[in-house]
Amino acid sequence: MKKTAIVGTGSYLPEHIMTNFDIEKFLDTSDEWIYTRTGIKERRIADKGQATSDLCKVACERAMDMAGVKAADIDLIILATITPDTHCPAGSNWLEAKLGCDNAVSFDVTAACSGFLFALHVADKFIKAGANKNVLVVAGEIMSRVVNWKERESCILWGDGAGAAVVTESDEGAQVLSTHIHTDGAAGDTLLMPGGGSKTTPISHESVDKGLHFLKMIEANKSFKVAVNRFAEASEEAAAASGYTIGDMDVIIPHQANLRILQGVAKKLGVPIEKIYMTIEKYGNISSATVPIALDEAVRNGTIRKESLVLLTAFGGGLTWGSSLIRW
Numbered sequence: 001m002k003k004t005a006i007v008g009t010g011s012y013l014p015e016h017i018m019t020n021f022d023i024e025k026f027l028d029t030s031d032e033w034i035y036t037r038t039g040i041k042e043r044r045i046a047d048k049g050q051a052t053s054d055l056c057k058v059a060c061e062r063a064m065d066m067a068g069v070k071a072a073d074i075d076l077i078i079l080a081t082i083t084p085d086t087h088c089p090a091g092s093n094w095l096e097a098k099l100g101c102d103n104a105v106s107f108d109v110t111a112a113c114s115g116f117l118f119a120l121h122v123a124d125k126f127i128k129a130g131a132n133k134n135v136l137v138v139a140g141e142i143m144s145r146v147v148n149w150k151e152r153e154s155c156i157l158w159g160d161g162a163g164a165a166v167v168t169e170s171d172e173g174a175q176v177l178s179t180h181i182h183t184d185g186a187a188g189d190t191l192l193m194p195g196g197g198s199k200t201t202p203i204s205h206e207s208v209d210k211g212l213h214f215l216k217m218i219e220a221n222k223s224f225k226v227a228v229n230r231f232a233e234a235s236e237e238a239a240a241a242s243g244y245t246i247g248d249m250d251v252i253i254p255h256q257a258n259l260r261i262l263q264g265v266a267k268k269l270g271v272p273i274e275k276i277y278m279t280i281e282k283y284g285n286i287s288s289a290t291v292p293i294a295l296d297e298a299v300r301n302g303t304i305r306k307e308s309l310v311l312l313t314a315f316g317g318g319l320t321w322g323s324s325l326i327r328w
């Protein structure tokens with residue numbers, strides 16, 4: 001049986017920081033409300049000239065650098081995003097060209113905040129089937145361009161950034177022990193971008209006036225309970241698949257949508273909150289890119305060490321959820 005390993009990670013956060021105090025200046029909200037309800041203090045915002053593939057390019061180059069692989073060695077790029085440069089061609093195609101990965105095939109996956117885990121799942125299966133050797137699994141988002149900056153319930157949550165991993169067929173390096181993904185399309189209307197697809201095309205003055213091109217969160221407080229339960233289920237599933245319990249985990253990296261959700265997950269799983277790696281305060285929710293950005297940060301700052309048992313887990317719009325267990 002072929003083995004899948006993560007041999008390099010990388011991330012990129014745009015330089016511009018937007019604090020809660022900056023948002024107070026144009027919206028009826030406060031740093032106090034945002035911080036106590038979400039755990040977020042600031043988020044990064046991409047420059048006007050940057051597209052999602054630009055953010056991803058830097059994250060991928062950093063991951064390839066750590067892995068010691070060249071652009072020509074990559075044979076597949078899977079980009080998880082809900083904010084591609086364009087819907088056609090796929091965002092990953094622009095990225096492939098910018099990276100000069102001339103030997104790679106590329107495609108996107110759309111699974112909202114669970115996107116990186118969906119992409120990792122596909123990469124793992126392709127590698128184990130012998131179809132690919134060196135895969136760039138990357139997630140990047142410019143959420144600041146799809147949120148409605150007049151909707152205080154939603155816009156305060158999101159930020160921009162990209163994270164990547166070089167995933168290789170090898171029995172050396174961080175071993176991907178298992179990956180798990182799930183979908184519940186029936187609840188897809190709780191977090192969605194209604195416009196821009198065949199349902200509302202062509203784009204009209206009416207659809208723009210109605211704000212259909214913006215990300216919508218319907219009854220966001222109800223997704224709280226669902227999120228906590230799905231995070232916990234996916235975590236238990238990944239631990240059990242390799243004969244472990246949650247107590248065996250060294251580092252848990254969940255998608256970061258709200259600090260209170262993470263506190264609920266820690267309580268439900270019965271783990272100390274310190275085991276949960278957090279980036280929410282400084283980056284907010286970067287949809288699919290949240291997990292690989294946190295992973296890269298934890299690798300580079302030594303939180304994740306050789307032999308660490310690392311659990312990745314995510315929940316997001318779609319609905320989608322998933323997990324992966326990795327022996328570093």
Ligand code: UT7
Pocket residue numbers: 028029030033034037038113152153154156191220221222223224227256257258285315316317
């Ligand atoms: O990535 C996975 C997908 N993400 C999610 O599923 C998001 C999960 N949900 C959440 O994170 C939270 O539900 C929110 C942060 C979005 C909202 O927090 P909440 O504690 O559920 O607040 P709420 O929606 O119940 O609103 C409470 C009050 C309302 O006022 P009234 O009706 O009680 O007078 C809102 O109008 O807070 C008000 N409010 C705000 N006030 C100041 C809502 N947003 C704001 C704001 N600033 N930004």
